[in-house]
Amino acid sequence: MKVWIYIFFGIFFALLAFASWKSYRRNRSAEEFMLAGKSIGPILGFLTFSAALFSAFTFMGMPDFFRNHGIGAWTFLAFSDGIMVFFILWFGYLLRKKAKEHNFQGVAGLMVSSYGTRWAGVAMFASAFIFLIPYVAIQIRGISIFLEAAFPGLLPSWTWALIMVVMMLVYAEIGGLKAIVYSDAIQGLILLLVIWLIGSTCISAFGNVPDLFRAVEEVNAELLSTPGPNGLFSWQFLLGSMVAVVMIPVTQPQLTTRLVVVKDLASMRKMAYAVGIFAILVITPTIFIGMYGAAKYPGVPTSEFLSQALLFDQAAPVAALAIVGLFAACLSTTNAQIFALGNELRSLLTGDEKKAMRITRFSLFFFAAVVMVFSTLMSDELALLARVSFTGTAMMAPIVLMAVISGRKPAKEIILISSLALIIYLLSLAGVVPDHVGKLKLDLSLYLFLIVSVAAVTFIKKKIEKLPRLES
Numbered sequence: 001m002k003v004w005i006y007i008f009f010g011i012f013f014a015l016l017a018f019a020s021w022k023s024y025r026r027n028r029s030a031e032e033f034m035l036a037g038k039s040i041g042p043i044l045g046f047l048t049f050s051a052a053l054f055s056a057f058t059f060m061g062m063p064d065f066f067r068n069h070g071i072g073a074w075t076f077l078a079f080s081d082g083i084m085v086f087f088i089l090w091f092g093y094l095l096r097k098k099a100k101e102h103n104f105q106g107v108a109g110l111m112v113s114s115y116g117t118r119w120a121g122v123a124m125f126a127s128a129f130i131f132l133i134p135y136v137a138i139q140i141r142g143i144s145i146f147l148e149a150a151f152p153g154l155l156p157s158w159t160w161a162l163i164m165v166v167m168m169l170v171y172a173e174i175g176g177l178k179a180i181v182y183s184d185a186i187q188g189l190i191l192l193l194v195i196w197l198i199g200s201t202c203i204s205a206f207g208n209v210p211d212l213f214r215a216v217e218e219v220n221a222e223l224l225s226t227p228g229p230n231g232l233f234s235w236q237f238l239l240g241s242m243v244a245v246v247m248i249p250v251t252q253p254q255l256t257t258r259l260v261v262v263k264d265l266a267s268m269r270k271m272a273y274a275v276g277i278f279a280i281l282v283i284t285p286t287i288f289i290g291m292y293g294a295a296k297y298p299g300v301p302t303s304e305f306l307s308q309a310l311l312f313d314q315a316a317p318v319a320a321l322a323i324v325g326l327f328a329a330c331l332s333t334t335n336a337q338i339f340a341l342g343n344e345l346r347s348l349l350t351g352d353e354k355k356a357m358r359i360t361r362f363s364l365f366f367f368a369a370v371v372m373v374f375s376t377l378m379s380d381e382l383a384l385l386a387r388v389s390f391t392g393t394a395m396m397a398p399i400v401l402m403a404v405i406s407g408r409k410p411a412k413e414i415i416l417i418s419s420l421a422l423i424i425y426l427l428s429l430a431g432v433v434p435d436h437v438g439k440l441k442l443d444l445s446l447y448l449f450l451i452v453s454v455a456a457v458t459f460i461k462k463k464i465e466k467l468p469r470l471e472s
Helices: 002-026 030-038 042-053 056-069 071-101 107-115 118-150 157-204 209-219 235-246 253-261 265-296 302-312 316-348 353-375 382-394 397-405 413-429 442-466
Strands: none
Touching: 002 157, 002 316, 030 157, 030 253, 030 316, 030 353, 042 157, 042 253, 042 265, 042 316, 056 071, 056 118, 056 157, 056 265, 056 302, 056 316, 071 107, 071 235, 071 253, 071 265, 071 397, 107 118, 107 253, 107 316, 107 397, 118 157, 118 253, 118 302, 118 316, 118 353, 118 382, 118 397, 118 413, 157 209, 157 265, 157 302, 157 316, 157 353, 209 265, 235 382, 235 442, 253 316, 265 302, 302 316, 316 353, 382 413, 397 413, 397 442, 413 442
16 A cells, blocks of 8 residues: 555645646735635636535544434535535625625725724634634644554654644745645545545445445444434534534635635636535545444544544555545645635735735744644544534624625624624533523524624614714
8 A cells, every 4th residue: 555655645746846836936916825816717716615615524524423423414514515505606796796896805804894994804813713723623633643543653643733734834835825726626636536436435345325224224223314323413403504504605714715716707606506516426425434434333433433444444546545635635624724814814914015925924834833733632523523613603604794795884783793692602612601592502592693683783773874964
């Protein structure tokens, strides 16, 4: 297998070097470096969006999620992503229109110009930092435990994490967003190929799909229905997950930015349709891998299941490609999200452009260091941790949505309302606030609070604006 690893890694690094060099030659301005010149075509657009959305978390988190919680996990991503595609078509059109009016540099900067106060941008940046840093750490944590299990005794998990973070920084600092887009395209294609190869192997181990599910039924029949063996998949969990996932393009800047940097509206529409197809194609084999683990490796630690199912139970070329694919997925996702945080910070800076770019480049090192620390503290529940990240950023959705939808400046009270919801959610994660309001889960309660409160302040603001002004 080592020979195959050397071959595939050699090809992968050669492609990265070419992409970085090609991007470096074109980076003649801050906009080229940070926003790829806003000239991404539909094919690169859908691949970079898909790769940023479906990453090492999908490759490793979803199979383990299916293994532990059952087939109901399908609606956690597949159903929610299907709805998200239709949402992108509506939201992307309005976002691009607003971005053109305000000379888009980043989501945080767009919020500042839309609301007329820096607090809107600060709130967006703070929520992205709070939840994207742990989400990036999830990716690194996942691949680190996998590599440590695949190569026992070679390097500790923190060293694998450090290698990936350093590579990410070098690549991002040289090539900028365009290089990351190329990296995403490479990673997306590798991910799709590898996950189907492994999924097919998992099916063939039992003969066919019906036999695989019958084997799962013999081990634990509750895995084949909701709410699952752990009672996770209640209607509240699935509804809350759907809202959180659908809001990802609104509140996670690495994806919001990709809707803007696509060169035209027609390209964005093609990109959205392709993302929906990619979602079904990439999530389906994770069911087979997860059910394979449920039948063959029930109750074992996550690292053992992943190393067996993705590595030791596969043919040597497939196992080697899986290692390269996971490494590529982690590198791509880490690049995209840390670079997005840097871009958000830049959009908040004013004054000399060169000074702003120096601060932005330095911030990438700072964010990477924080991610490195968090990756050593994360648990192995990758899918549930990802949902926490999606839900947390969703609390900021009203700020962005009202800025994009409104023809005038939205009510500044929306910033306070969303920030309050975010604080309450954080307190619930810390155990200070209960995770239920009566029989309703806290995330759904907060969504209702946001809908009612934002609608009320918007209605009141419109009424006040229509009142006749008193002449002095």
